Amino acid sequence: MSDQIRTRRDGGVLEVVIDRPKANAIDLATSRAMGLIFRDFRDDPDLRVAIVTGASEKFFCAGWDLKAAASGDAVDGDYGVGGFGGLQELRDLNKPVISAINGICCGGGLEIALATDLILAAEHATFALPEIRSGTVADAASIKLPKRIPYHIAMDMLLTGRWLDVHEAHRWGFVNEILPAQRLMARAWELARLLESGPPLVYAAIKEIVREAEGSTFQTAMNKITKRQFATVDRLYSSEDQLEGARAFAEKRSPIWKGR
Structure with a gap:
């Protein structure tokens, strides 16, 4: 093809x-x-x-x-x-x-x-x-x-x-x-x-949340986010990139995203 x-x-x-x-x-x-x-x-x-x-x-x-x-x-x-x-x-x-x-x-x-x-x-x-x-x-x-x-x-x-x-x-x-x-x-x-150049784990979380929330109530989706019941959100919140984002902000530099 x-x-x-x-x-x-x-x-x-x-x-x-x-x-x-x-x-x-x-x-x-x-x-x-x-x-x-x-x-x-x-x-x-x-x-x-x-x-x-x-x-x-x-x-x-x-x-x-x-x-x-x-x-x-x-x-x-x-x-x-x-x-x-x-x-x-x-x-x-x-x-x-x-x-x-x-x-x-x-x-x-x-x-x-x-x-x-x-x-x-x-x-x-x-x-x-x-x-x-x-x-x-x-x-x-x-x-x-x-x-x-x-x-x-x-x-x-x-x-x-x-x-x-x-x-x-x-x-x-x-x-x-x-x-x-x-x-x-x-x-x-x-x-x-x-x-x-952006944070791939954040993109993944955004896409899963948007996709899954389409058929949910607002509160149901929010509960799944805060309880880390979305796989992408759980991975993001446990990632090196999550820490890198905070460090880069504190150090006033551009973050280096690794996707992990």
Whole structure:
């Protein structure tokens, strides 16, 4: 799959590029390959941050490959270890992931973006959930999108399949930054480098707390934090990095994070 999913590793940053002309649509084999890539990213202690983007200037990802589906690639098949696109259902992914939206981002492509932590978008990027027109449901988006943006806007997208330009997407809050196309990847790497230099154990705790608290009451989640019932929180509070952070602050210097 190296010709369809390209990766580049530089220091603690992994760049993942979907390269399936012409729309960067994802079939079962591609989804499984992405699952292995993101699983290995999760499990590699030397990797801190991932960036996912599309290869062309027109498409980030058009989502599910309907041509493959029409020829028998089962819609409800085995998408791989991480679910569709390798990110939707990947357990314990406690590292930051950035999506750099370089064009059309629709259907499952938008669901992949929603599975990341930060979304940067080029000025020409557009967004939609057109599944309604092909007689299927945008399952992950139906769960996530009404929690991320106003309910009625999410339902508008789900029920009508209408397109949003990047400025409306930013206005509703599911795009962090709008950038000129030629600046998109440079900014993604700049942000990745910033995160790479940060405390990995704290990032892990943040991601687990946010993920697990989504289905809990505030007090239940707070009790689990204070009682160190989250594995990442327990590890953080017993770590060298916890002490290093306090020492660095007291000594008025930059901390040196070791991830342990």
